[in-house]
Amino acid sequence: MIPNIFDGLEADDGALARLHQRLEHDAHTADVLDVAYRTIDTPVGALLLAATTAGLVRVAYDVEGHDAVLAGLADRISPRVLRAPARLDNAARQIDEYFAKRRTVFEVPVDLRLADGFRRDVIEHLRDIAYGRRESYATVAAAIGHPRAVRAVGTACAHNPLPVVIPCHRVVRSDGSTGQYVGGPLAKSTLLDLEAA
Amino acid sequence: MRPFEDVVAEHGATVLRVCRAVVGPVDAEDAWSETFLSALRAYPDLPAGANVEAWLVTIAHRRAVDVGRARSRRPVPTATLPDRPAAHADPGARDPDLWTALQRLPTKQRQAVAYHHIAGLPFAEIAELLGNSPDAARRAAADGLKTLRKHYREDETA
Numbered sequence: 001m002i003p004n005i006f007d008g009l010e011a012d013d014g015a016l017a018r019l020h021q022r023l024e025h026d027a028h029t030a031d032v033l034d035v036a037y038r039t040i041d042t043p044v045g046a047l048l049l050a051a052t053t054a055g056l057v058r059v060a061y062d063v064e065g066h067d068a069v070l071a072g073l074a075d076r077i078s079p080r081v082l083r084a085p086a087r088l089d090n091a092a093r094q095i096d097e098y099f100a101k102r103r104t105v106f107e108v109p110v111d112l113r114l115a116d117g118f119r120r121d122v123i124e125h126l127r128d129i130a131y132g133r134r135e136s137y138a139t140v141a142a143a144i145g146h147p148r149a150v151r152a153v154g155t156a157c158a159h160n161p162l163p164v165v166i167p168c169h170r171v172v173r174s175d176g177s178t179g180q181y182v183g184g185p186l187a188k189s190t191l192l193d194l195e196a197a
Numbered sequence: 198m199r200p201f202e203d204v205v206a207e208h209g210a211t212v213l214r215v216c217r218a219v220v221g222p223v224d225a226e227d228a229w230s231e232t233f234l235s236a237l238r239a240y241p242d243l244p245a246g247a248n249v250e251a252w253l254v255t256i257a258h259r260r261a262v263d264v265g266r267a268r269s270r271r272p273v274p275t276a277t278l279p280d281r282p283a284a285h286a287d288p289g290a291r292d293p294d295l296w297t298a299l300q301r302l303p304t305k306q307r308q309a310v311a312y313h314h315i316a317g318l319p320f321a322e323i324a325e326l327l328g329n330s331p332d333a334a335r336r337a338a339a340d341g342l343k344t345l346r347k348h349y350r351e352d353e354t355a
Contacts, residue, residue, distance in 0.1 A: 005345060006315055008295040009217040011210035019213070019229055020205065026234045033237075035200075074200040079241055081200035 024084035034078035036087035037070065043099050043194075044187040047164065049088045052077060055109030056091050059162045061183035076114065095164060101194065104131035106165045114161035118149070122156035129170045132195045136174040158182050164191070201240050204249055205233060211316055212253050218311035220261045221296050231260040254316045258308065258326045298349035305329070306341030313338045 027033040035057070037050040048060040050073055057077065060069040074081050085092075090108055097103035115123045121144045129135050135143075141153045157168040163182050169191040173179040181188035212232060216225035235256050243252060299307050305327050312318045312326065313334075323334040 005295070005342075005349065006214065006218065009214040009315070011213040015213065015226070016209050019209065019226060019233075022226075022230050023205065023233050023237070026230060027237055030234060030238070032234070037202075070200045070202070074198055079198035079201055080237055081202055082205070082237070083202050 020083075024082060024086065027080075027082055028084065028087070032080055033082055033084055033087070034080035035073050036082060036084035037073075038083060038085035038088045038092065039066065040092045040095060042095065042164075044164075044183055044190050047095065049091050049095075050081075051087045051091070052111045052113075054111040054113075056088075056162060056165060057111040057114060059164055061163065061187065063184055064182065091165070098164070099194070101197070104195075108165065110162060110165070112161070115156075115159070118146070118152060119156040119159055122153055123160060123162075123166055126157070126160070126166050126168055126171065129167055131167075134170050134172050134192070137171055137179070138174055140171055154180065167191075170195075198241070198243075198245070201237055204236070204240070204253075208250050208253050209233070211250065212257055214315050215254060215257055215311045216261060217296070218299055218315055219257075219308055221300065224261075228257060228261045231263070232257040235260065250316060251318055251322055254312055254318055255326060258312070295349060298345050301348060302341045302344060303337075306337045306344070309334050309337035310341040310345065314342065 024033070024036075028036075031053075033053075035050055035052055037048060039046050039048050045062045046066070047062075048058070048064075048066045048069055049056065050058040050060075050070075058069065058073060060066060070081055091106075094103055094106050094108060098106070112120060112123060122140060125140055125144050137150045137153045137157075138147070141147050141150045144153075146152070153171070157171050158180060160166055160168040160182060163169070169181060169183075169188045171179070172192075178185060178188050178192060209229075213225060213229050216228040216232070220228050232253060236253055239256075243249070299310075302310070308327060309320075309323055312323045313320065320331040320334040320338070323338070324331045327334055327337070329337070
């Protein structure tokens with residue numbers, strides 16, 4: 001009885017969508033949009049893209065659990081996290097072009113704050129492995145001056161905050177098999193096949 | 198701390214209903230926008246375990262007062278209303294009788310009704326917002342609701 005009186009005030013989806021867009025815009029203008037995110041559909045499934053004001057900070061596969069990834073970003077960077085696609089437009093377009101074989105190099109500002117120390121060294125090196133090339137975990141370990149840290153290189157690749165954009169998929173086992181991947185072995189072979197075709 | 202997006206998703210609709218009830222369908226979206234922008238700004242400092250909805254209603258209460266003040270300073274709108282969402286697209290405006298009935302209530306009654314019956318705030322918290330006692334807040338909500346039911350859809354109140 002009592003609540004029904006207020007049914008006429010019920011918020012419709014159109015109004016809430018409009019207000020959300022306005023909030024995205026206002027938050028950006030007021031410089032309180034610490035982490036903006038969106039998802040995109042790709043041949044390797046839905047990818048979550050997240051960016052700080054400095055640049056792309058996280059790319060996440062579906063299997064990582066997008067809600068868990070967002071909760072992690074809220075903990076590690078800032079809880080001011082909003083679904084705000086505009087900041088990711090450029091990265092989304094470049095990833096689309098990559099999967100359409102119209103792009104071999106990503107040109108987006110990146111924020112590598114989620115990788116530090118040894119892992120940061122590995123990530124920085126991965127950025128130099130060119131499209132279509134492959135390196136073994138041992139080669140990467142040697143390249144960053146820790147030739148015996150082959151397993152640690154594997155761990156660093158598994159924790160790459162920006163898979164696809166920073167090509168940890170180009171690191172394979174010395175026997176030529178593809179090895180582990182944060183997005184699963186099928187995603188890894190899909191990317192390697194795409195670049196080899 | 199949960200991503201702020203979760204807060205918007207969980208409480209956005211309720212806060213919009215509160216804004217519509219307190220400041221009316223035309224100003225509600227400004228009040229909502231200011232509420233969530235203020236909330237986003239302050240969110241990292243929100244104590245763990247805080248009642249998020251009560252916190253949002255508190256902000257909405259202050260923002261709504263600001264929006265109301267701004268409106269009373271603005272010139273009265275003329276017949277042409279550009280850049281405003283079409284009234285028929287807005288449920289708050291689609292049911293103008295409800296807002297007319299709410300608008301007739303004394304402000305504190307309208308606020309007490311909205312904060313208790315829409316947002317579900319306890320009277321102790323409403324009293325803090327309205328600057329009165331829990332008993333006074335309870336009476337304001339009860340009186341407001343009684344008047345509403347008398348003037349709004351009288352024929353349907355069985």
